[in-house]
Amino acid sequence: MKKLLSLLMLLLVLVGCEDEDRRDLVAEPEAEETVDSIPTLVGDFIFVADAGVLRGKDFVYGVKIDSMAQVLTEEVKPFKTEEFDMVKVKVKAKIEPNRRQEGWKEVVEIREILDILEDKKTPENQEIEE
Incomplete structure (x- = not known):
C-alpha cells in the first residue's frame, strides 16, 4: 500500500510540475505588426489635360497617369466648381523619382484612394430626394 x-504521489508531482518548454509551445504567438511601406499622402489634387499634381503642406509631386489617377479624377469631379479647382484627397501612393527630365523631381503612383476630404457638397446637377 505504501508503494502504491x-x-x-510521485505521479502527481511529475504531472503537477510545469514544463517551460511545453508552456512555450502552448502559448499563442504574438501578433507581428507589419509596417506599410506605401505612405499615406494628404494634399490637394488637380488633373488637367494630361498632367496631374498632388500638393501638400511640404511637398509637390507630379501624378503618374494610370488607371488609378483616372479613377481619382472621376471621383473628384463632383467637388469641383471650375476646371482648375484643387480637391483635398487622402491617398496611398508610391513615391518614385521622375524618369522623365521635365517637370517634378519625384512623381507618385496612386495605389489606393482612401478619401476625398472636401466638404461633401451635392453636385449641382444632382437632385436631392426628400
Whole structure:
C-alpha cells in the first residue's frame, strides 16, 4: 500500500510540475505588426489635360497617369466648381523619382484612394430626394 501511495504521489508531482518548454509551445504567438511601406499622402489634387499634381503642406509631386489617377479624377469631379479647382484627397501612393527630365523631381503612383476630404457638397446637377 505504501508503494502504491508513493507511486501515486510521485505521479502527481511529475504531472503537477510545469514544463517551460511545453508552456512555450502552448502559448499563442504574438501578433507581428507589419509596417506599410506605401505612405499615406494628404494634399490637394488637380488633373488637367494630361498632367496631374498632388500638393501638400511640404511637398509637390507630379501624378503618374494610370488607371488609378483616372479613377481619382472621376471621383473628384463632383467637388469641383471650375476646371482648375484643387480637391483635398487622402491617398496611398508610391513615391518614385521622375524618369522623365521635365517637370517634378519625384512623381507618385496612386495605389489606393482612401478619401476625398472636401466638404461633401451635392453636385449641382444632382437632385436631392426628400
